[in-house]
Amino acid sequence: MKCLFGFALAAALLSCAPALHAATADEVEDATFPVLSPVVNALINADDAQDLVKRADAMEDSNELQALALYLAASREDRAQLRAPYQVAALLARRGTDEMLALRYLREADERGLWFGPMLAEDADFADLRQTPAFQSVLANAQRRYREVAAGRVGAISVLPPSPGVVAAGACPPVVVWLHGYGINGHLDESDQPLADAGAVLLGINGTEMIDTFDSFRWIGPGFDGTHRAVQDGLDALAARQCIDRKRIYLMGFSQGSQHAGALLAQHPQDYAGALLVSPGGSQATPTESKARCKRVVVVNGREEGPRNLRMSEDFRRLFGEGNQVRSRTHDGGHTYPEDWQVSFPQALRWLMGGDG
Structure with a gap:
């Protein structure tokens, strides 16, 4: 260099x-x-x-x-x-005085195979260029490539069973569905084993839209129905592999995934038995009404989180406060897991699944 x-x-x-x-x-x-x-x-x-x-x-x-x-x-x-010339184009377009140069680098990204069409379509940096033929051509190419790239990746599942010797109650094990935060994915690895060892199959699901790399996803709106369909599809795929108890499906999410997990429990309580909501966050409004009754819910957030995240955590505490059992924790950190999560989260999951936790 x-x-x-x-x-x-x-x-x-x-x-x-x-x-x-x-x-x-x-x-x-x-x-x-x-x-x-x-x-x-x-x-x-x-x-x-x-x-x-x-x-x-x-x-x-x-x-x-x-x-x-x-x-x-x-x-x-x-x-x-791909991202380097794309970001050059975005920064130049943001200045408002370098539009031709911005289009030059956007075309360069296109020539290299730019595929993140949804991101390009909504990128505010290109607001003044959106109607130009050059931008529209690049956008059409990117959206076509996105459909090819996203196939098999969006909604893909990752499965982590309990360790040998961990006994799950019932003929078929319960499932904890993991909804990741913005920009990451549903891949599970050995660091997640303590969660599965709470006594459930852990199911990770990639979000409903790719962002700008092959391993970054988000849960898109409007609303939460797309996430509900993705979760149900993931459960169907898991059920085709092994026996699971569809009456004991629990949700666990972090940040944007946590907001969507809370919304799914509120709107589809017939499909989900409880939720562990960690540091809820996201751009959509938190649901103001809940159909959930007699569910167990745990809400965890950091004391040093931003105001919007703190408000959303309180919103979910209030949302499920009537007719459900809600446990709450505020740890000393920020928008992250607490330091003791490998112990405290399995305890919370065991409580969700009917144990003392």
């Missing part, structure tokens, strides 16, 4: 150029170092183009020009990169 140093540094210098024309060399160096330092450090320490993109993502909110320099470097370093 050394060949890209000059380009990236020159781009970063643009942010302070107007104030430097009359400065001495020492003053220029002192003034530009804070601007150049993050870009230089990223170029020196990044493992590859993908790492550069991650570092650019992290700095985009604080300094768009620094991020632009890294996206450009990643785009030139790896011609297979």
Whole structure:
């Protein structure tokens, strides 16, 4: 990546150029170092183009020009990169003065096989370009590719049974359906084993729409019916493999997945027996009415979460507070699992499934 140093540094210098024309060399160096330092450090320490993109993502909110320099470097370093030229186009379009250059990089992303059509269709950065023939052509190509890429990935399931020796009550085991947060996926691994060892088959499901990488998904609206269908389809696929107790289906979610899990229990209580809601979050409104009665619900959130997440946690506590058994916990952290989750979450699941927990 050394060949890209000059380009990236020159781009970063643009942010302070107007104030430097009359400065001495020492003053220029002192003034530009804070601007150049993050870009230089990223170029020196990044493992590859993908790492550069991650570092650019992290700095985009604080300094768009620094991020632009890294996206450009990643785009030139790896011609297979899709997100790098896409992000360059988005940042240039956001400025409002570089529309032709933005379309150039958007077409470059298209030539490389841009496939995240849903993300492009709603990206506010391209609002002023949305009606141009060039944008519409790229969008059509991306939406076509998305249908091909998403097939077999959206709604795909991951299954984790209890460890040998863990006995589940009943002829067929209950199921805990795991709904992931925004931007991740439903893949389960050995770190999730304590959840399955609460005495249920753990079922992870990929969200209802891919975002911008093969392993990032979200649960889309409007409403929550699409998520309900995805969960039921996942349960049908699991039932085709093994016996499960459809009367004992429990929901567990984090962040956006937690909001959707709570909404599914409120709106479809005939299909779900209870829910563990961890740090609910999301852009949709929390349901204001619940059909759930005689259900067990656990709501967990961090004390240091943002105001919207704190409000949503309280909304769900109130929503299920009438006619259900609700347990609540606020831990000392933020929008994350509590440190003791490998112990406390299995306890919560055992309580949901009728134990003392």
